[in-house]
Every structure is written in C-alpha cells, then in structure tokens.
Amino acid sequence: MIFAELKSLKPAIQSVIKLCSVRQPAGPVEVQLLLNNLSTIALYIESTDTAAYFDENEEDSARPNSDYALIEEQCQRRFPEWGFYNQCAEITSNVATTNVLVGDAIDDISDIVLE
Numbered sequence: 001m002i003f004a005e006l007k008s009l010k011p012a013i014q015s016v017i018k019l020c021s022v023r024q025p026a027g028p029v030e031v032q033l034l035l036n037n038l039s040t041i042a043l044y045i046e047s048t049d050t051a052a053y054f055d056e057n058e059e060d061s062a063r064p065n066s067d068y069a070l071i072e073e074q075c076q077r078r079f080p081e082w083g084f085y086n087q088c089a090e091i092t093s094n095v096a097t098t099n100v101l102v103g104d105a106i107d108d109i110s111d112i113v114l115e
Helices: 010-021 028-047 068-078 105-114
Strands: 084-088 100-104
Touching (some): 010 028, 010 068, 100 105
Antiparallel strands (some): 084 100
C-alpha cells in the first residue's frame, strides 16, 4: 500500500493519540484499530520521505501532552495486558547464535504517542 498524499496519514496519527488517551482499558476492537493505525503510519513512513513534510517546531493541536510519565501511565491503564516481549537481536545474521532482547510494549507505544 503506497500513500499518494500526506492527508492519508493525519487521521491515523490522530486516532492513535485518541485511542491511547482514553482512561478505561481497551477492548479487542480498539486494540485492533490501534494496530491498524500503527501499521498505516509505519507503511507511510517506509514509503515516503517524511522529513520533507514535518516541521518539529510546528504547533499541532493534536499533539499530546509532552509529559512522558503521564503518557506512559495512560498507556498502562489503557493496555493493562501489554508488557514485556522477546525480540531477536539479529534476524538474518548470526543465525543460531543471536541474542534475545527484551522489549517493552508500553514504553514503545508511549514513545510513539509522544513523538
């Protein structure tokens, strides 16, 4: 899926921020919607030179609070079943000898919302 216009991305970003800001735990439909929107964002970033479109200094009313601790707390409350996960350090090299890393899904989604 290749995106022709930047306007395809903005609703996905707004949806991710909104889905992570709700106070009660997310249900399966909301989790799937979040994952779909994250996939849309990832596909857009991979298929586009996003640096040409974004100004780090631009004010945006959709941008969430920049307090990481607050965002992390909201994400923990919203996705209480998310936590740590295993990840291969290297997938295509060092086969059978690569290290296993530990990732943190709450930290990951908090970083995405913050950025």
